[in-house]
Amino acid sequence: MDGQEAIEELIAQMARLPGLGPRSARRAVLHLVKKRDARLVPLARLLTEVGQSVRPCLNCGNIATADICGICAAGDxxxxxxxxxxxxxxxxxxxxxxxxxxxxxxxxxxxxxxxxxxxxxxxxxxxxxxxxxxxxxxxxxxxxxxxxxxxxxxxxxxxxxxxxxxxxxLARGMPVGGELDYMDDGTLRAALSQRQPI
Amino acid sequence: MDGQEAIEELIAQMARLPGLGPRSARRAVLHLVKKRDARLVPLARLLTEVGQSVRPCLNCGNIATADICGICAAGDxxxxxxxxxxxxxxxxxxxxxxxxxxxxxxxxxxxxxxxxxxxxxxxxxxxxxxxxxxxxxxxxxxxxxxxxxxxxxxxxxxxxxxxxxxxxxLARGMPVGGELDYMDDGTLRAALSQRQPI
Missing domain, CATH: 3.40.1360.10 (Dna Topoisomerase Vi A Subunit; Chain: A, domain 2)
Structure with missing residues (x-):
């Protein structure tokens, strides 16, 4: 694969990430290529590192870099x-x-x-x-x-x-910052039936 | 840097790409990590490859993988x-x-x-x-x-x-698919003054 093809293939791979499309993938790749030392090289290094070490925690299913994740391994x-x-x-x-x-x-x-x-x-x-x-x-x-x-x-x-x-x-009710006028019926019903003493 | 820090740092780097924020960067990294062999490994490889070969064309300023880009090098x-x-x-x-x-x-x-x-x-x-x-x-x-x-x-x-x-x-005028009703004054003025025989 020559370099130009690698750039095209890189754009195609980026475009398959959630939240990115072909257009934003091109923008992102152009940004990376223009800032090679500050952005592209560290990103490539991190991806390689994560790719080598990442696996699911055998205990809880969290993403881990060892057989048991940090949370499961923490005694406290x-x-x-x-x-x-x-x-x-x-x-x-x-x-x-x-x-x-x-x-x-x-x-x-x-x-x-x-x-x-x-x-x-x-x-x-x-x-x-x-x-x-x-x-x-x-x-x-x-x-x-x-x-x-x-x-x-x-x-x-x-x-x-x-x-x-x-x-x-989990409790059901009004989210923090929620406005009564914008709440749906189900949320209001839960918030009322599970009302708390103040 | 241990693996968990590498994941955090990877999210931070992804969040700095244009079009991605902290939230979408997390989603993208999670997607990559879950599909390690199909997504993360090829992306890491392509980034490394592009990072090693990419440079500006000395003639035109295009992004190239040689001193002179493919377009400048093409005789035709x-x-x-x-x-x-x-x-x-x-x-x-x-x-x-x-x-x-x-x-x-x-x-x-x-x-x-x-x-x-x-x-x-x-x-x-x-x-x-x-x-x-x-x-x-x-x-x-x-x-x-x-x-x-x-x-x-x-x-x-x-x-x-x-x-x-x-x-x-470049010529100024109506873009393909443009609707007259939605055009700004400057575009209509240009489209009228540079009108073309049909």
């Missing part, structure tokens, strides 16, 4: 709580918020009959194993507040009944 | 025409349209007193050299139809007067 996070998320992106969102001090479990999706995703495609057996192996007392199902997310939450909760662990879902 | 494109563009992205746009069979000259910007870009910052002397060296008979100033672009076009045209070469600008 074994507090008996497991937060179940659909995807690694959701795990990252929880970690950014710095509100959860326990460990995670990545399901790898939600039940979705239309997309042919059944219980066997999710990491539910592994979750059951962890509950006894890690002396878990509390499971928090931090799934999306969508139909698929909530269906999955109910399914997982039922599957965990036999373990005797306490199972929670 | 020495037809006496040079198309002057502001940026490599514009050269790519012309090439995609496959409407120009001559060579290009990348100015590297437009005159812009506010941004402190003067004539010395543009590749105008080199353009003058090429006109005699390559027996150029026609220069087409394919600059943006903006104030900066047109100021630059007039400046370049005046600079080339002594060479005796014919200097053209």
């Amino acid at each position: 996070r074994a507090n008996g709580q497991i937060c179940v998320v659909e995807d690694v992106a959701d795990l990252w969102a929880m970690e950014r918020a710095q509100v959860f001090k326990g460990r995670y479990h990545v399901l790898g999706g939600t039940l979705s009959p239309l997309d042919d995703v059944g219980p066997d495609d999710l990491a539910i057996p592994k979750l059951r194993d962890r509950i006894s192996a890690e002396a878990v007392t509390e499971v928090i199902l931090a799934l999306n507040a969508t139909v698929d997310g909530q269906t999955t939450a109910h399914y997982v909760a039922r599957e965990l009944e036999a373990t005797g662990v306490q199972v929670f879902g | 494109r020495a037809n006496g025409q040079i198309c002057v563009v502001e940026d490599v992205a514009d050269l790519w746009a012309m090439e995609r349209a496959q409407v120009f069979k001559g060579r290009y000259h990348v100015l590297g910007g437009t005159l812009s007193p506010l941004d402190d870009v003067g004539p010395d910052d543009l590749a105008i002397p080199k353009l003058r050299d090429r006109i005699s060296a390559e027996a150029v008979t026609e220069v087409i100033l394919a600059l943006n139809a903006t104030v900066d672009g047109q100021t630059t076009a007039h400046y370049v045209a005046r600079e080339l007067e002594a060479t005796g070469v014919q200097v053209f600008g």
Whole structure:
């Protein structure tokens, strides 16, 4: 492959990233090529490094650079709580918020009959194993507040009944900064029925 | 740098690409990491390859993988025409349209007193050299139809007067698919004054 073809192929690969199309991929590649030493070379180095070291955590399914991820390996996070998320992106969102001090479990999706995703495609057996192996007392199902997310939450909760662990879902209500006038009916209904003393 | 830091640093570098922000960079990196063999590894390889070979064409300023780019090196494109563009992205746009069979000259910007870009910052002397060296008979100033672009076009045209070469600008008028009702006054004025027999 000569250099010009490599540039074309690089644009094609960039265009397949989520959030980029052919046009923005061209812009991005041109930007990289113009700032070769400051941008392109470090990016190439980082990609190579990450590509060599990255793998899924064998315990929780998080993205890791060792067999066990940093969160699962940290002793102070074994507090008996497991937060179940659909995807690694959701795990990252929880970690950014710095509100959860326990460990995670990545399901790898939600039940979705239309997309042919059944219980066997999710990491539910592994979750059951962890509950006894890690002396878990509390499971928090931090799934999306969508139909698929909530269906999955109910399914997982039922599957965990036999373990005797306490199972929670995230609270529903007004998001911070939300305006009453713009809330949908379901959110208002949840916010009212789960009202809190001030 | 351990693996987790490399992932964080990779997200930071991706977020600095035009068209991507922190959020879309995270999504893109997660996508790459999940599809390591199909996406991440080829992208890393291509970036490394391009990073090693890419450089500006010494003749026209196009991005090349040799001292002279493919267009300048192609004998059949020495037809006496040079198309002057502001940026490599514009050269790519012309090439995609496959409407120009001559060579290009990348100015590297437009005159812009506010941004402190003067004539010395543009590749105008080199353009003058090429006109005699390559027996150029026609220069087409394919600059943006903006104030900066047109100021630059007039400046370049005046600079080339002594060479005796014919200097053209791109036609102004209705773009293909344009609707009269949505055209601005300047476009309508140009389209009317440069009207063509049918």
